[in-house]
Amino acid sequence: EALGPEGLFPERPVESGLMAHLAQISLLSKILLGLLFVLLLAIALLIKDKSGIAMLFMVFILPLTILYFLYWRNARYGVPLDTVLKLFFTGFFVSPIAAMTLESVSSVLLLIILTPEDSVKLKKGDEAFIRNNLGLLFVYMFVQAFLVAALIEEFVKHLIVRSCWLPHPLRTPKSVLIAFVAGALGFETIENIEYIFAAGASGTSIGGIHLTAFETELEVLVLRSLLPIHAICAATQAWGVIKRDFENEAQFNLLKILALPVFFHGLFDFGAMYLPLVLASYGSSEGVMTGVMLSLSFVIMLLGLIFLIVAYNAQTRRLRQGFEPVEGRELGSLSGDSPVGLNGTQLSVVEDELGP
Incomplete structure (x- = not known):
């Protein structure tokens, strides 16, 4: 769309409410919002149990809460709502298809390790x-x-930001963080919908007590909301991109940007996949397996959060000290505009974007 940055904000973005910001979004964002509504309506019509319909909308509590505190509360004047919506919908509609395709192809590697017969025994x-x-x-x-x-x-998830052309370039550290987290939340939301309703269909029990479909779905929703691994890993990616693009560390390439997120994400998944096998093979009860697995998951999440707090605080101090402009580098979004160098004369902008 031929849409300039000035057309993406209301006249007074800080004081304006949600409807004023929605009035400025592009035609594409309006179409995507409509598509989301139609998709949710179609799923709701297919769900026979009314509690399942409530669960479908409860899935959006996590992304809306994170985006409210990260973006809407004090950063909506720096990043257009249109940009946030496009990145969220890219993560929601496009990225899962790409991920499933690549994962299906790469799963051939697993056949080298386990034969089909062994896979059946494992399942x-x-x-x-x-x-x-x-x-x-x-x-x-x-x-x-x-x-x-x-x-x-x-x-x-990295490609969500790198492959989207945005009329409004990501000129500040906070805008890069918002972009990566918004895209990851779209990805996490559709993944949560899949996991929650799959769990409800299969059913589960706690301490020998069989749970209803709604209780099972609610259990999975709460646990996945307390363990937002995609959002934390996306924020870690954003830290790396900010380090490269705003701290002028060109050697901090894609491999280094992805290293820590892949480590945290892989460790999280590995614990959830392997630990239950070890415990089950030695006759551990379901309660013990669940407790150990959740404890490990929370520890990994805590480590990720501690890293983010320490890393972003250190990065904020470095940015506030000022540095040389980044020559000829576009920040995060591959937009057509040149980035602004952040130096001592623009210190207040950095402080506003990064917060205290």
Whole structure:
């Protein structure tokens, strides 16, 4: 769309409400909003249980909450709502297709490790097979967690920002952070919908008590909301991009940007995949397996959060000290405009964007 940056904000973006910002979004964003509404309506019509319809809309509580505090509350004047919507919808509609395609192709690697017959035994939970092949399954789950899942999904989430042309360039550190998290939240939302309703269809139990479909879905929703791995890894990616584009560290290439997010994401998935196998093979109860797996997941999330807090605080201090402009580099979005160098004369802009 031939849409200039000046046409994306209301006249007074800070004081304007949601409707004023929505009035400025592009035709494409309006079409995507309509498509989301139609999709949710179609899913709601297919759901027979009314509680499932409520669950469908509850899935959006997490992304809306994060975007409110990260973006809407104090940064909507720096990034147009149109940009946030486009990135979210790219993560919601496009990225899952790309990720599933790449993961399906790369899954061929897993056939080198496990034969189809062994895969059937693994899916059936054959305790003797699992106990006798823990080393082989370690390699299998490691490849699946770090290469097939984490690497591909983090790369696809990176492309959400790098492959989208945005009329309003990402000129500030905060705008880069918002862009990566918005795209990741779109990806995480559609993934949560898949996991939640799949769990509701299969059913589960706690302590021998069978849960209803709604109770199962609610359990999965709460757990996945408390463990937003995609958003945390996206924020880690944004830290790397800011380091490269705003701190003028050109050697901080894509491999380095993806390294930490892939590590956190892969470790998170690996624990969820491999630990239950080890515990089950030695006769551990379902309660013990769930407790250990959740504890490990929360520890990994906590490590990710601690890293982000420490890394962003250090980065903020460096940015506020001022540095040389980045020559000829476009920031994050591959937009057509040249980036602005952030130096001592623009210190107040950096402070406004990064916060205290």
